[in-house]
Amino acid sequence: MIDIDQYFCTNEQCKCYGLRSQGNLIKAGTYIKQGETKQMFKCKICGSRFSETRNTIFFNSHYDSATIGKIIRCIAEGNGVRATARILGLSKDAVNAVVLKAGQHADEMMCNLLRNLHLTECQMDELWNFINKKNAIRRGFGT
Numbered sequence: 001m002i003d004i005d006q007y008f009c010t011n012e013q014c015k016c017y018g019l020r021s022q023g024n025l026i027k028a029g030t031y032i033k034q035g036e037t038k039q040m041f042k043c044k045i046c047g048s049r050f051s052e053t054r055n056t057i058f059f060n061s062h063y064d065s066a067t068i069g070k071i072i073r074c075i076a077e078g079n080g081v082r083a084t085a086r087i088l089g090l091s092k093d094a095v096n097a098v099v100l101k102a103g104q105h106a107d108e109m110m111c112n113l114l115r116n117l118h119l120t121e122c123q124m125d126e127l128w129n130f131i132n133k134k135n136a137i138r139r140g141f142g143t
């Protein structure tokens with residue numbers, strides 16, 4: 001069952017943008033993507049419609065949530081990008097893309113991620129350490 005209070009309007013112009021439990025969202029049909037049924041929501045304030053996967057790392061990803069889940073778990077267990085790619089039989093670039101995308105979805109999005117993947121707090125800590133280290137390297141520090 002979808003808990004509508006876990007979602008928020010994704011329209012940046014809306015006064016309810018990013019806010020949960022405002023009573024502004026209604027369910028607005030479903031669609032099927034890669035064999036999984038996805039819920040659509042509509043915001044009663046601004047009228048915008050969006051998918052349950054909007055504002056999660058699953059949005060616009062060409063991997064299904066199971067594959068992304070495996071990547072995140074693998075990284076969270078302390079494996080590097082190269083090892084994760086090898087374990088899952090994916091390209092290093094693909095793993096990189098998912099990890100970096102996960103890193104861009106901080107704070108608000110972590111709740112969605114946690115709920116979808118059922119990661120433990122410890123696994124999340126390791127994931128963030130990894131992402132922070134990786135971002136530091138990208139900025140030219142830590143190498």
Ligand SMILES: [Zn+2]
Pocket residue numbers: 009010011014015016017043044045046047048
């Ligand atoms: Zn809205």
